[in-house]
Amino acid sequence: MGRAPSALSLLENGRREPKLSLIEALAAALSLPADELMRKQPPSHRAQLEIALAESQRDPVLADLGLPPLRVGAKVPNDVLEHMLALYDELRRQRAKPTATPEEARAANADLRLMMSERGNYFAEIEAAAEKALAPVGYSGGALSQGMLLAVVSHHGFSVRYAQDLPRSARSVTDLRNRRIYLKQEPLGVHTPRAVLLQTLGHFVLGHSAPADFGEFLRQRIEANYFAAAVLVPEHAAARFLREARDARDLSVEDLRDVFSVSYEMAAHRFTNLATHHLGIPCHFVKNDEGGIIYKAYENDGVVFPADPSGAIEGQRMCRQWSGRQVFMAADRFSPYYQYSDTPSGTYWCQALVDSGRERGFAITLGAPYEHSRWFRGRDTTVRTRSRCPDPGCCQRPPAALAARWEGMAWPSARAHSHILLALPSGSFPGVDETDVLDFLDRHAAD
């Protein structure tokens, strides 16, 4: 062929791409058809293993390990290569797997919602843990004082430090060596510093360890939030208060909020924990934005939330006739709004309110089936709407005349709702920047 052996060696080792004329010359010299040299299949099992190993080592996942390149001599047995390839493949698979794809996150959410619905959103073991945590501090009713709150925390061997430079990705950071919980002094979204502190303590009281997967991460977060609510709105005091309100036919979320000094969202959600177990009232809870997009939802009263084909509710747009959307059109959206909604699964009485706190763009709805409306303040409302969703003729399709007027002449550009259920970055604790957290602990450990 008139080529230097070193030039052929470059071809052989994949460092040079041959021209077509060179392939033809090679094929002629070897008495083979040229397409035999172009075949993708390795000529032998051994060659296949060597090629796969060479490719694996070029993979960024392995390159990141900083190991020197491995040269495979002819004496290395096939089973050693097979063993190494299996390890490389698994390493790649684990690295490539994010903490959760949006589909996995949605599936995990749907599983948890079903589990919560089946138990009426009541977790006896967490109620018991909260009661035990409160026992030594002499709580007897009403809002938990700051002194009692700190006593609960110190009883578990933790101290509280407020820090302005808390990593942005964390709502709290705990130094387990020095038993310190670091917090910010101002609220994070709807979470007051009191709630964040108890959510953090909840992980330790409930014996959580680093979550193995996204489903466990979500479950732990729900349990920790439940624990915080169960300490701030203790079961027995709250159940007594709610039973009296029911007997007076004056149940209301805002009273629960005021008596226990928690956010409206926490009060509404806490109501769902206790309503079925203690009052025999099934109910539903929704948090949605002004566009009707659902952020959180719970039901055990048969109300049918919009869902995508995988059963996910978060991120779906709910019916225009539901109270969580109607409240945004009310004259005073920050006062409780009441309505009856006729839906294909029955008639519901609902109370909705736009939180006037930091999250002004969200409505919180608490609803119950019609036959239970008699226990609630606001049952005498004359507002009644009719929802035929998921029938597309209800509110998802524009009125025919309007649609005809703009046929082909409207081009809206959608705003992405990707902030809902983004696949969280990988790491031991989803969504948390570990370097930031460890830097933070370093800075404060000597304080």
Ligand SMILES: [Zn+2]
């Ligand atoms: Zn509708």
